[in-house]
Amino acid sequence: MYRLFVAIDLPEEVKEAVAGVAGRDMPGARRVPVEQLHLTLRFIGDADEDLFRSIKGVLGKVRSAPVPLTLKGVGRFPPGRHPRVFWV
Secondary structure, eight states: OEEEEEEEEOOHHHHHHHHHHTTTTOTTOOOOOGGGOEEEEEEEEEEOHHHHHHHHHHHTTOOOOOOOOOOOOOEEESSSSOOOEEEO
């Protein structure tokens, strides 16, 4: 079983900037390596091998010109005392 999501890789300078502020106010937070930072477009969820291969094949054909993006705002979830994810 795979846990899938569709994401865009970020430029290194953006990853470094995000890593500099990510989770500062979250005691006990586990930081992921900078190279794992990404922009999630769509969470898919659990998938078996056949669905994984199908999605990978289709997404592997996607091509696009660069898209201008602006990162704005920060947050964390789930709400409460023990958030697990920091987002920008």
